[in-house]
Amino acid sequence: MGANGPSLPDRARNGRLAVYAIAAAIGLILAFAPFLFGDVRSQQVAARICVFIVLVASYDLLIGYTGIVSFAHTMFFGLGAYGAAIALKQWGPGWSAVLVGGGAGIVAAAALAALIGVLSLRVKAIFFAMVTLAAASVMLVLASQLSAITNGEDGLVYVAPKLLTPATILFTGADGKAAKWFGVRMDGKIAAYYFVFLTCLVLFAALYRIIRSPLGAVLEAVRENEIRAEAIGYRVVAYRTAVFVIAAVIAACAGVVWAVWLRYTGPETTLSFAIMIDILLMVVIGGMGTMTGAVIGVTVMSLAQFYLKDLMGAAAEATAAIPVLPQLLNPDRWLFWLGILFILLVYFFPAGVAGTLMKKGTH
Amino acid sequence: MSDFILRLDDVHTDIAQYRILHGVSLDVPRGGVHVLLGRNGAGKTTTLRTIMGLWRARSGAVVLGHRDISAMHTSEIARLGVAYVPENMGIFGGLTVEENLRLAAGPAGFDPGRLKRIFTLFPAMEKFRDKSAWALSGGQKQMLAISRAIIEPRQLILIDEPTKGLAPAIIRAMIDAFRDIARETTILLVEQNFLFASSLGETVAVIDDGRIVHRGVMAELAADRDLQTRLLGLSLDAHH
Numbered sequence: 001m002g003a004n005g006p007s008l009p010d011r012a013r014n015g016r017l018a019v020y021a022i023a024a025a026i027g028l029i030l031a032f033a034p035f036l037f038g039d040v041r042s043q044q045v046a047a048r049i050c051v052f053i054v055l056v057a058s059y060d061l062l063i064g065y066t067g068i069v070s071f072a073h074t075m076f077f078g079l080g081a082y083g084a085a086i087a088l089k090q091w092g093p094g095w096s097a098v099l100v101g102g103g104a105g106i107v108a109a110a111a112l113a114a115l116i117g118v119l120s121l122r123v124k125a126i127f128f129a130m131v132t133l134a135a136a137s138v139m140l141v142l143a144s145q146l147s148a149i150t151n152g153e154d155g156l157v158y159v160a161p162k163l164l165t166p167a168t169i170l171f172t173g174a175d176g177k178a179a180k181w182f183g184v185r186m187d188g189k190i191a192a193y194y195f196v197f198l199t200c201l202v203l204f205a206a207l208y209r210i211i212r213s214p215l216g217a218v219l220e221a222v223r224e225n226e227i228r229a230e231a232i233g234y235r236v237v238a239y240r241t242a243v244f245v246i247a248a249v250i251a252a253c254a255g256v257v258w259a260v261w262l263r264y265t266g267p268e269t270t271l272s273f274a275i276m277i278d279i280l281l282m283v284v285i286g287g288m289g290t291m292t293g294a295v296i297g298v299t300v301m302s303l304a305q306f307y308l309k310d311l312m313g314a315a316a317e318a319t320a321a322i323p324v325l326p327q328l329l330n331p332d333r334w335l336f337w338l339g340i341l342f343i344l345l346v347y348f349f350p351a352g353v354a355g356t357l358m359k360k361g362t363h
Numbered sequence: 364m365s366d367f368i369l370r371l372d373d374v375h376t377d378i379a380q381y382r383i384l385h386g387v388s389l390d391v392p393r394g395g396v397h398v399l400l401g402r403n404g405a406g407k408t409t410t411l412r413t414i415m416g417l418w419r420a421r422s423g424a425v426v427l428g429h430r431d432i433s434a435m436h437t438s439e440i441a442r443l444g445v446a447y448v449p450e451n452m453g454i455f456g457g458l459t460v461e462e463n464l465r466l467a468a469g470p471a472g473f474d475p476g477r478l479k480r481i482f483t484l485f486p487a488m489e490k491f492r493d494k495s496a497w498a499l500s501g502g503q504k505q506m507l508a509i510s511r512a513i514i515e516p517r518q519l520i521l522i523d524e525p526t527k528g529l530a531p532a533i534i535r536a537m538i539d540a541f542r543d544i545a546r547e548t549t550i551l552l553v554e555q556n557f558l559f560a561s562s563l564g565e566t567v568a569v570i571d572d573g574r575i576v577h578r579g580v581m582a583e584l585a586a587d588r589d590l591q592t593r594l595l596g597l598s599l600d601a602h603h
Contacts, residue, residue, distance in 0.1 A: 228453040233441035
């Protein structure tokens, strides 16, 4: 350490440690969420964070690690979700429906991604982005119009596999009812949460493994300079298509998990452009090309979306005696404050929270 | 086996609406260092990029060994054993020195013998193995670019102005390294530093306005100051 404080490598190392510590803390909280937060809403938020971490991390593999701008990520998410949902609706609750329906959705996502990739990844980034936008729009319209299969705008309501329903008792207590561990009933509800948490953990670990593998280095090289990557022997279109398919498959897997957790699948919960914008904001807030940034970005954004209103309500009450402030803090204005929060985050963390702390992009 | 590793036969290359190469014909003998000289804008870099498939030849043939590579994709040409070290070095700043080398080594990974040789030629590469490439000095970046070119056995290495902006001590180290590398492969070197080029080159071709205007033995050009002045507008004395 010099007279002017830590050197750039030291700051980067400290920043990396801070980011890993924050991500690990979030991971621990998510791992014990049912025991830490008893209410249904908190568990719903925790499950959503788990699923969106996978969704955003898989999108970061595209935009952050490979430099591919796509607006079709919710389409792949929706294909997985609708695959599982349609099978559960048609065949009734059961793991075979999840596996076959979800599997079909994942295969469809992979095939569609390969087709879009092969046909469009040769063109300039902006045209590729437009192709994905068009494909996502078509899928949204199809989900709404094919009512006989998707139940249109109303979506599909179905029952999850028996193990994950609240009526299932995992461990029986002395009274013959579900046992309570640390005050939490060991029933299908907790099984459903851990189904979400563990599946998402495996998917996130798979993504992390990819970026740490030699393929990750090739992807970074492709993002940095396609021509240089070609000149050392890498067929950029093949790699870009492969990573587009991988990201689509992971997004579709997240969609299956989301469908099983929610027991409802509709255009608004899986295919809407509002979700695509959320994904983009989460990647930017977390930090593109950091992977752990997805954990931070999703958590910050989800907590703001779910709790900012409550926080503002409490703040408005606490400042009731002060002029103007209660009006400004009116919970109805939560989107305005979410926008302010986003601007502040971008201002103070221009490369995203993880990206700025890890000093990514200092070169 | 052909005596020439590379032949360019009447190659014309356009960039947008501009004709840059007007029928370049060039034979590069197998083994050793061969130099392509020329003034700024003469077409040296375009020639290398055309060989590498980064610019597509409008007409003519580029033959590597006995294989016409003029219609091949850049990555295929690279996989045939042609390495390209561009003027801007072409390293990946976001990756470490080792990751840059590993990328060029391909899925089989490092050959320990070749890695050891690189570390002997360029000790800085071993010292800064885990350092991000963007943080290296200009000379170290050039060393990394050349190390990447020789991490695998190559048929041909195309090097574009490697001495540009480098300190004399580093240029001397480059000369030693190129002599060593040329024992096992062929180097086609584009250079404006005549002293550097003449100390390494066996043959020389001079390009002007997209055409080869002179072909011969480097030692003869180095000895003929009138020819140097006529072809290149310089004399060796000016570089002493």
